[in-house]
Amino acid sequence: MWVAANRKDPSETPSRRRFVRRRASSSGSAATRGITFLFMVIVVVLAVVWGISSRHKTNAQLEQETQELAIPVVAVIHPKIGAPLQEIVLPGDMQPYTDAPIYARTNGYLKKWYADIGARVKAGQLLAEIDSPEVDQQLQQAKADLATSEANLRLAEITSTRYKDLSKTDSVSQQDVDNANGSFEARKTSVESAQSNVKRLEETQSFEKIYAPFQVMITARNTDIGALIDSGSSGGATRELFHIAAVDRMRVYINVPQIYSPQIRAGLRADLALTEYPGRKFEGIVVRNSGAIDNTTRTLLAELDVNNPTGELKPGSYVEVHLKLPTSVTTFTLPINATIFKSAGMQVATVKNGKTIALVPITPGRDLGTEIEILAGLKADDSVVINPPDSLTEGETVKLLQPQATNQRQPCSLRWCPGFHKTTQIIFTGRIRGPVFRASGPRGLLGGPKICETHNANPFRV
Secondary structure: OHHHHOOOOOOOOHHHHHHHHHHHHHHHHHHHHHHHHHHHHHHHHHHHHHHHHHHHHHHHHHHHHHHHHHOOEEEEEOOEEOOOEEEEEEEEEEEEEEEEEEEOOOOEEEEEEOOOOOOEEOOOOEEEEEEOHHHHHHHHHHHHHHHHHHHHHHHHHHHHHHHHHHHHOOOOOHHHHHHHHHHHHHHHHHHHHHHHHHHHHHHHHHOOEEEOOOOEEEEEEOOOOOOEEOOOOOOOOOOEEEEEEEEEEEEEEEEEEHHHHHHOOOOOEEEEEOOOOOOOOEEEEEEEEEEEEOOOOOEEEEEEEEEOOOOOOOOOOEEEEEEEEEOOOOOEEEEHHHEEEEOOEEEEEEEEOOOEEEEEEOEEEEEOOOEEEEEEOOOOOOOEEEOOOOOOOOOOEOEEOOOOOOOOOOOOOOOOOOOOOOOOOOEEOOOOOOOEEEEEEEEOOOOOEEEEEEEOOOOOOO
């Protein structure tokens, strides 16, 4: 059988055999080309699908990143609880315990003065003398008039007595007796008038000497020897001769804000500080207050007394009064850059549930320089936004800035993604909200735009 199967057909020619072999060869090549073409189509389709999918995924990632960057990143702090005894510092005006100007009560010329500015004098000590010749002459004339009136009074008294004796024997009429008695009474009144005039002029003459009314210090002397003195009795302008002040004890006046007025009571102690005595404190005590709030300043006027036995404290000095007041309510302190000033009043931005902004109105207290006291509107566990931007609105969604592990500030640097060229222009996407921001670069071969990050504590400009 094998021999018969492999035996060549005598009728088959060589040309036929070549045709059969060529046909079989062309059929195999066509099948190979078909398989190759199908494989290439599949590869292209897969590449296109992968590229579209990658681009869609990258676009979705970019959109998500942009949305995330559009959410503000804020840093928050918690308010600090104020001390149970709060100290307020108020400006004070120091005045002498007794302060008075000295004027002349008589006209003339200054004859001599005995005390100058800064001199401490005792009560009743002579300060100056005034030469008043007109007053002296008027006094002499008044004394002469008094002597005349007294002589006339004695004569009237004698006449009245005689007429009374004569009336007993009916030697004179009753009318003459009455006239003598009336004349006596008139002369008596005239003497009293003359005595009063003499006394008045004597007191006026006594004003030629000016005495200290109490133990004082001379703070001003506005006259000199030979100066014309006008008491104002003749319609002229009066002039202050001396100004005196009792400085052994001083008064300090302060204006207390209305919010603290209920705590200002007599007996409250305070420390006084003056710039000319650094590091020293003078003790004062509140003795009284006005009991009414000033309509203009909305403050309560209070007075403190300070002992000044050595005279170190000067009238008219500026003084800082430190008052320690018990707090009736719990207060908080915040950095001044955590507050927002709007037409509705002072506010702070708090973060609720770690993601939502709530604008809370507050009642401010004392301005402590870099911090401010908050009297109402806050709780101890509130998360207050520090350096809030003006664009924050009620209910806005935010992210909390996570605290960094280190406070070291790194130099400005950019971490380039693979495929970026150093000359590629950087286009920022979204708003820069914190130390981390992003930029988009050129598109990849098959994917979407690449995303690169910069991690920097010092933002840079392009």
